[in-house]
Structures are given as C-alpha cells and as structure tokens.
Amino acid sequence: MIYLFIIYPILYLIILITGIINYAKIKDNFYLKLFLFFIAYSLTTEILGFVIGVLYEINTYPINNGWILVSHFFYLFFFLSLLKSAFKRNIVKYGIVCYTIYTLINISFFSDYLTEFLDINSIVGGILIVISIMIYFSELVQSDGILNLKKSMFFWISLGALFFYIGVIPVDVIAKFINFGVVLRVITLLLNLLMAGFFITGFIVSEKEYNR
Amino acid sequence: MEQERIQILVLVVTIIVIVLAATLVVFLLYFQKKKTAYILKQREIQQRFDKEITKSKLEIQEQALQNISWEIHDNVGQLLSVAKIQLNILQLNAPQEQQIKIQETGDIVSKSLQELRGLAKSLNPDAIKNRGFEESISNEVDRFNRLKFVNASLKILGEPFSLSNEKEIILFRIFQEFSNNTLKYSKAKNLAISINYTNNQLEFIAEDDGIGFDLTDESNQNGIGLLNMKSRTKLIGGEIEIKSAKEKGTKIFITCPK
Incomplete structure (x- = not known):
C-alpha cells in the first residue's frame, strides 16, 4: 500500500521537471509562472504527507486542508485571469467572495481545521472550479483563441483541473460516510494520473506565443 | 458489503461524470475544427477579393496610361509634326542668316517629337507587349x-x-x-x-x-x-x-x- 502513496510525489516531481525544462514557454505569463510554484507547493505537500502521514503515521489534516484551500483559490484566480467579459468575471468574483466567507465561518465555528477533513469546502470549491472552467470554455468558443487550443497551456491546465475536480467531487461527497477503501484510492490515483498527463502534455506541446 | 457497494457506486458515478466531461471536451474540439475551417475559408475569400481589387486597379491604371500615351502620340505629336512642317516651309523662304537658326529650332522640335514618341511607347502597355x-x-x-x-x-x-x-x-x-x-x-x-x-x-x-x-x-x-x-x-x-x-x-x- 505504501507504493500507492509514493506515486503522488513522483507524479508532481515529473510535472515540475517538465515545467522547468519548458520554462521559456511560460515565462511571459504571471499566472503560468505561479502555476509552476503551485506545482512545487503540491510536491512539498505530497512529500510531507508521505513522510509524516504514511511513514510516521501522524495526522496530516492541516497539511492536506491547507493544500485544498490553496489549490481552490489558485485555480479560481487562475481562471478569473483568463476571462475577459465583465459579466463572467463578476460571476467568478462573487463565487470567490462567497467561498472565502464560507471557508472563514466554517473553519472558525464548525469544522476543526487541524483534526478533520474539510469535506464541504472541498466539494463547494470543486464545484466552483468546474463552473469557472465551464465559463472559461464558453468564452473560448466565442474567441479566436479556439483556433490554437492545443498550443495553449491554459487549455491543458483547464482540462487537467476539469477532469480532476469533476471526478473527485463524488469521492468527496461519500468520503465522510465510509472508510476510504481501495476503490476510492484507485479513483483518486487515476484522476491524479489523468491530471498530471494533461499538465505534462501541456508543457510539451504548448507554444510560447499562445501562452501570453 | 454495504461499504463496498457504496464504493462501486462512487466509481460508477465518477466514470459517468468523467465521460460527460470528456464529451464536452470532444464537442469543444469539434467546434474548434469547424471554426478553424470557417475562418480559413473566410481568409481565402478575403485574399481572392484583395487580389481582384489590385488587379482591377492595375487594369484601370493601364487603361489611363494607354490613353495618355495615345494623347501624346496622336495629339501633341501631331501638333509638333505640323510645327516641324511649318518650320520647313518657313526655312525655304527665310533669309540666309536666319536659316541656321530655323534649322536648329527644327532639330529641337524633331528631338522633342522623338522623345515624346519614346515616352508614349514606354507608357503604352501595348507597346510593352509588342516589344x-x-x-x-x-x-x-x-x-x-x-x-x-x-x-x-x-x-x-x-x-x-x-x-x-x-x-x-x-x-x-x-x-x-x-x-x-x-x-x-x-x-x-x-x-x-x-x-x-x-x-x-x-x-x-x-x-x-x-x-x-x-x-x-x-x-x-x-x-x-x-x-x-x-x-x-x-x-x-x-x-x-x-x-x-x-x-x-x-x-x-x-x-x-x-
């Protein structure tokens, strides 16, 4: 079972290395550079999770919950930066504001950040990200950006995030009611593999001029 | 047993959701293909249109040049020819001392005529075609x-x-x-x-x-x-x-x- 957990750090390490090799392609956009930092942060989280949680078997909820919150805010702001229409930007902005307020209240009064999994947060954040990706797609089909979809890193990141979050929502919904069994672990692993695949492909096939 | 069934259920739901998302992406790619084809076609039409415009502009220009060339050759050219003939007639009856001057003037007129014809030829598209x-x-x-x-x-x-x-x-x-x-x-x-x-x-x-x-x-x-x-x-x-x-x-x- 240990081998299953060591896959995650390796996966993020591969994404990070591919990203660094192709750094020249993404250096013109602030959010893409931030994405690389986000991957580095995810790698750190996975390594800490593996060392503390799996090897020493200590509670890793603070680390994981931190990652959940950071990743949600990162993706929401990332897709917000891609939107041009004021109306669509406002939808995402209000989403971010509501999510922030909800998270603050939830952590302050209801959930314990240090000892339990922030399940509702995870679900709500996931749904918000999926919605903002849909909004991004809806703007994409109306713009000329769609002509060079496959050469745009933004598109590959949105694909990775879309498949990961849309797939992980059912798992999150059920996670609190049952033990985290083998099937659920396999689902999350596959989703992570899929997401990493999209990110790595994006770094390789995207072109500098479409990553501005 | 119950737990396992729930897990299977989650798996099925996840698969369905993923398939839906994949359908969406496939639709997006299909749309992209259509739109690319459409835009390429538009560009091609635009290019053909531009080419046609340039072509007709050139035709109009050539026509204008041809008219100018004819005008030089038939109108100004004829006038100069008449002037040359007049000078020749004048030369016959002129006193000796003026004859040289008239001769020189006649040469200048001949030269002008020659230059004008040369110019007319270089303007006339037909002349370029022929030569x-x-x-x-x-x-x-x-x-x-x-x-x-x-x-x-x-x-x-x-x-x-x-x-x-x-x-x-x-x-x-x-x-x-x-x-x-x-x-x-x-x-x-x-x-x-x-x-x-x-x-x-x-x-x-x-x-x-x-x-x-x-x-x-x-x-x-x-x-x-x-x-x-x-x-x-x-x-x-x-x-x-x-x-x-x-x-x-x-x-x-x-x-x-x-």
Missing part, C-alpha cells in the same frame, strides 16, 4: 542615358525566355516606379539593372547609388510606392526584396516564376 520586357527596359535605359538623367546600365545573364504579357507589363511598371523614385528623389549618379534568367524563374535587380531612405521608418515602409511594388509582385506570384539605407542607395530584388 517585350527586355527590349522595353533597354529602351528606358537608353532614354535615361540620352537625356543624361542618370548613368544607367543593363546586364543580361542566362538564356532569355519570355513571360506572359501580364507579368511583363507588371514587372516593367515596378521598374518604372523604382526608376521614377531614383530620378526624382535619390540624386543618384548610377543606376545598374540586371536581368538574370534561371531555369525556372526570372531575377530582376535594380540598384542606384543615391541618398537612400530608412526602411525601418514607418512612413517610408507604407509609402504608396513601396506598397504598390509589393502588391504588384504578389499579383504575379513573385517575391520582392527592397534594401535601402541612408546614403547607401536603394536596391530591389525581384524573382518572378516562369
């Missing part, structure tokens, strides 16, 4: 030298072949545009022209040693003359390269497929 590109250029070079505008030279390399009438006229007009600029603005002393016939294309090079201009300057770059040269070359499927720098002269290099 061919190479001879038309050579006539222009002779005219420049005769009028002492500039010291022009023509060099021909390779095995000559003729191009279609349209290509020859357009190439000649580009050359005229260039030589007009040379004569009017460049203060050049020398103009070197070379025509190189290769296996599958014609290379035309014209170079002056005048004051040149700054190619990077936006106003020069889009000057009507340069744009004309470029759009004309495009029309005959050729390529043009213009080189110039301040005090270093100007050079054009045109390749035109056979």
Whole structure:
C-alpha cells in the first residue's frame, strides 16, 4: 500500500521537471509562472504527507486542508485571469467572495481545521472550479483563441483541473460516510494520473506565443 | 458489503461524470475544427477579393496610361509634326542668316517629337507587349542615358525566355516606379539593372547609388510606392526584396516564376 502513496510525489516531481525544462514557454505569463510554484507547493505537500502521514503515521489534516484551500483559490484566480467579459468575471468574483466567507465561518465555528477533513469546502470549491472552467470554455468558443487550443497551456491546465475536480467531487461527497477503501484510492490515483498527463502534455506541446 | 457497494457506486458515478466531461471536451474540439475551417475559408475569400481589387486597379491604371500615351502620340505629336512642317516651309523662304537658326529650332522640335514618341511607347502597355520586357527596359535605359538623367546600365545573364504579357507589363511598371523614385528623389549618379534568367524563374535587380531612405521608418515602409511594388509582385506570384539605407542607395530584388 505504501507504493500507492509514493506515486503522488513522483507524479508532481515529473510535472515540475517538465515545467522547468519548458520554462521559456511560460515565462511571459504571471499566472503560468505561479502555476509552476503551485506545482512545487503540491510536491512539498505530497512529500510531507508521505513522510509524516504514511511513514510516521501522524495526522496530516492541516497539511492536506491547507493544500485544498490553496489549490481552490489558485485555480479560481487562475481562471478569473483568463476571462475577459465583465459579466463572467463578476460571476467568478462573487463565487470567490462567497467561498472565502464560507471557508472563514466554517473553519472558525464548525469544522476543526487541524483534526478533520474539510469535506464541504472541498466539494463547494470543486464545484466552483468546474463552473469557472465551464465559463472559461464558453468564452473560448466565442474567441479566436479556439483556433490554437492545443498550443495553449491554459487549455491543458483547464482540462487537467476539469477532469480532476469533476471526478473527485463524488469521492468527496461519500468520503465522510465510509472508510476510504481501495476503490476510492484507485479513483483518486487515476484522476491524479489523468491530471498530471494533461499538465505534462501541456508543457510539451504548448507554444510560447499562445501562452501570453 | 454495504461499504463496498457504496464504493462501486462512487466509481460508477465518477466514470459517468468523467465521460460527460470528456464529451464536452470532444464537442469543444469539434467546434474548434469547424471554426478553424470557417475562418480559413473566410481568409481565402478575403485574399481572392484583395487580389481582384489590385488587379482591377492595375487594369484601370493601364487603361489611363494607354490613353495618355495615345494623347501624346496622336495629339501633341501631331501638333509638333505640323510645327516641324511649318518650320520647313518657313526655312525655304527665310533669309540666309536666319536659316541656321530655323534649322536648329527644327532639330529641337524633331528631338522633342522623338522623345515624346519614346515616352508614349514606354507608357503604352501595348507597346510593352509588342516589344517585350527586355527590349522595353533597354529602351528606358537608353532614354535615361540620352537625356543624361542618370548613368544607367543593363546586364543580361542566362538564356532569355519570355513571360506572359501580364507579368511583363507588371514587372516593367515596378521598374518604372523604382526608376521614377531614383530620378526624382535619390540624386543618384548610377543606376545598374540586371536581368538574370534561371531555369525556372526570372531575377530582376535594380540598384542606384543615391541618398537612400530608412526602411525601418514607418512612413517610408507604407509609402504608396513601396506598397504598390509589393502588391504588384504578389499579383504575379513573385517575391520582392527592397534594401535601402541612408546614403547607401536603394536596391530591389525581384524573382518572378516562369
């Protein structure tokens, strides 16, 4: 079972290395550079999770919950930066504001950040990200950006995030009611593999001029 | 048992959701393909339209030049001929001392007539068609030298072949545009022209040693003359390269497929 957990750090390490090799392609956009930092942060989280949680078997909820919150805010702001229409930007902005307020209240009064999994947060954040990706797609089909979809890193990141979050929502919904069994672990692993695949492909096939 | 069933259920739900997302992405890619095809087609139509416009502009221009050429040849030319005849008649009855002056005036009129005919020929597209590109250029070079505008030279390399009438006229007009600029603005002393016939294309090079201009300057770059040269070359499927720098002269290099 240990081998299953060591896959995650390796996966993020591969994404990070591919990203660094192709750094020249993404250096013109602030959010893409931030994405690389986000991957580095995810790698750190996975390594800490593996060392503390799996090897020493200590509670890793603070680390994981931190990652959940950071990743949600990162993706929401990332897709917000891609939107041009004021109306669509406002939808995402209000989403971010509501999510922030909800998270603050939830952590302050209801959930314990240090000892339990922030399940509702995870679900709500996931749904918000999926919605903002849909909004991004809806703007994409109306713009000329769609002509060079496959050469745009933004598109590959949105694909990775879309498949990961849309797939992980059912798992999150059920996670609190049952033990985290083998099937659920396999689902999350596959989703992570899929997401990493999209990110790595994006770094390789995207072109500098479409990553501005 | 119950736990396992719930897990399977989650798996199924996840798969369904993923498949839905994949359908969405496939739809997006399909839409992209359609839109790309549509935009490419639009661009092609636009290009054809532009080409058609350039072509008709050129036709109108050629027509105007032909009219001017006829006007010079038939109208001004006739008047000068009459003047020449009058002078000849006048010469017969004039006293001895005035005869030389009248003779000189007559020569000037003859020369003007000759120059006007030359000009009429270089303007008239039919004359270019009849004489061919190479001879038309050579006539222009002779005219420049005769009028002492500039010291022009023509060099021909390779095995000559003729191009279609349209290509020859357009190439000649580009050359005229260039030589007009040379004569009017460049203060050049020398103009070197070379025509190189290769296996599958014609290379035309014209170079002056005048004051040149700054190619990077936006106003020069889009000057009507340069744009004309470029759009004309495009029309005959050729390529043009213009080189110039301040005090270093100007050079054009045109390749035109056979």
